[in-house]
Amino acid sequence: MTDIMMSRRSALLGMGAMAAAATAGLHTSAAFAKAPQLNTQVPFFYRFKNRAMQVTMDSDVPWPLGEPSGAFLRPTKDVNGKMLSDNFLSPTNVVLEQNAPVVNTGKNLVLFDTGMGTSKMFGPTTGRLQQSLKEAGIRPAQIDSLVISHAHIDHIGGMVDAKGKRLFPNATVYMSQADFDFWTDDKDPKKAKDFVVHARKNLLPYRDRIKFFKDGEEFLSGITAMSAPGHTIGHTVFMLSSEGKQLCFIGDLTHHQVLLVERPRIEFAYDTDPKQAVASRVKYLEMFAASRIPVIAYHFPWPGHGYLSKHGDGFRYHAAPMEIVTIPPKPEAPKATPAKKG
Numbered sequence: 001m002t003d004i005m006m007s008r009r010s011a012l013l014g015m016g017a018m019a020a021a022a023t024a025g026l027h028t029s030a031a032f033a034k035a036p037q038l039n040t041q042v043p044f045f046y047r048f049k050n051r052a053m054q055v056t057m058d059s060d061v062p063w064p065l066g067e068p069s070g071a072f073l074r075p076t077k078d079v080n081g082k083m084l085s086d087n088f089l090s091p092t093n094v095v096l097e098q099n100a101p102v103v104n105t106g107k108n109l110v111l112f113d114t115g116m117g118t119s120k121m122f123g124p125t126t127g128r129l130q131q132s133l134k135e136a137g138i139r140p141a142q143i144d145s146l147v148i149s150h151a152h153i154d155h156i157g158g159m160v161d162a163k164g165k166r167l168f169p170n171a172t173v174y175m176s177q178a179d180f181d182f183w184t185d186d187k188d189p190k191k192a193k194d195f196v197v198h199a200r201k202n203l204l205p206y207r208d209r210i211k212f213f214k215d216g217e218e219f220l221s222g223i224t225a226m227s228a229p230g231h232t233i234g235h236t237v238f239m240l241s242s243e244g245k246q247l248c249f250i251g252d253l254t255h256h257q258v259l260l261v262e263r264p265r266i267e268f269a270y271d272t273d274p275k276q277a278v279a280s281r282v283k284y285l286e287m288f289a290a291s292r293i294p295v296i297a298y299h300f301p302w303p304g305h306g307y308l309s310k311h312g313d314g315f316r317y318h319a320a321p322m323e324i325v326t327i328p329p330k331p332e333a334p335k336a337t338p339a340k341k342g
Contacts, residue, residue: 043135044128046303048323051243053105053222055296057303058132060098060115060158063122068094072259073267073274080259087258094256098154099304100129101249101296102138103240107221109138110145111168112238112249113298114158119198121153129158130167140168145220146206148175149251149298150232151183151199152270159202166205173203174219176227177212179234228253228284230277231268237284248288249296253281257300257317261285264314285315294320 044059068084069077071094081091103110116126133140146168149155159173160166183199185191203210213219213236215227224239231252240247254260255268264281267274288295289308297304297317306319 044132044302045136046322047136048305048320050103050240050247051245053103053240053242053247055240055247055305056102056104056136056138057296057305058100058102058129058136058138059302060100060127060129060132060154061125062095062097062302063116063126063154065094065096065122067092068259071269072256073269075263075266083258083262089258094259096255096299097302097304098126098129099296099298099300099302100132102133102136102143103223105220105222105242108145109143110147110220110223111143111171112147112296113149113155113251114146114167114202116154117157117160117202118162119153119157121194126154127158141170143168143171146171146173147220147223147238148173148179149237149249150235151175151179151195151203152232152252153195153198155251155298156202157198160205164201164205171206171209173206173210174213174225175210176225176234176236178229179232179236180210180212182233226284228280230273230275230280231271233272235277235280246291246293247296248284248293249298250284251298253284254297255299257297261308261317262311262314286310289315 044061046057048055048057065071067077068080068091069075072080075083084091084094098115100115101112103112115129116122117129118127120126130140146159158167180203183191183196184203186196186200211219213225215225215236218224222241224241226237226239228235228237228251235251235253237251237253238249240249254264260266260268260281264285265278267278271277285308287293289310292307294305294307297306300306300317301319303322306317308315308317
């Protein structure tokens with residue numbers, strides 16, 4: 001029997017079987033029934049190591065900033081939109097993540113920034129940090145240090161609950177005195193009222209536990225404050241050092257992985273001093289790129305861990321691969337045994 005005859009016979013037999021099934025009232029599609037779509041996601045935390053330090057990224061969930069030209073100043077709407085479109089991002093709605101790292105140094109359990117808390121000023125999605133910490137197996141009472149990059153609401157809003165009770169009962173707070181003084185002073189009508197209200201609500205309940213660091217001070221083992229003013233008067237980034245390996249939490253040094261990285265001299269509407277913020281941004285991005293120092297960025301795409309490289313007059317952000325399973329080094333191939341001479 002030829003191959004063609006066999007193929008025709010197989011096809012006819014298959015068709016006959018399907019017809020018989022239909023006659024018997026069987027639905028042949030049942031064997032290929034689609035599963036229902038699920039709306040759940042993975043827990044919002046991610047762990048990686050910086051040598052002896054363990055970093056757990058916890059999310060307070062992103063919020064939509066909207067059309068970019070209102071916040072990212074100077075370039076035209078078309079320029080901003082093209083930069084975003086060229087990077088496969090929406091040109092009409094900039095989304096900012098909120099990535100809060102918990103760092104276990106071996107001596108301290110340190111949370112950097114706390115998200116929006118109960119405030120919905122920037123939309124209904126925020127305020128998830130406590131749930132993310134729970135999913136990561138971290139209890140708020142275990143955190144002994146809160147490190148604040150600056151006192152804007154999306155960084156200090158999760159320090160207390162709706163009634164003003166401290167959510168981190170055993171934590172000492174570390175921040176710049178300049179930012180504390182500026183944002184808790186409610187006498188200046190020129191300041192954004194909501195920012196002042198929430199700074200006072202979240203910071204004053206910890207007043208007896210706040211310690212002010214100095215620029216360049218290693219205020220906790222392996223954690224050094226580096227002044228980066230402009231976004232706020234006391235905005236600070238933090239170098240984490242362990243066994244010779246550095247990693248920097250950059251807070252709001254740059255709010256966007258494209259707009260303020262590829263063109264770091266763009267001014268941002270929410271900066272206290274936009275020109276000073278540009279100077280700080282360019283200075284540190286140059287350092288990170290030249291020294292190949294990895295960063296954790298509060299507002300970059302989840303989980304906000306990656307590298308910067310120089311690109312023309314600006315930079316490029318390269319997200320670090322997420323390593324869910326620790327990949328061991330490839331074992332060396334066994335050395336060939338020399339053949340014995342007969």
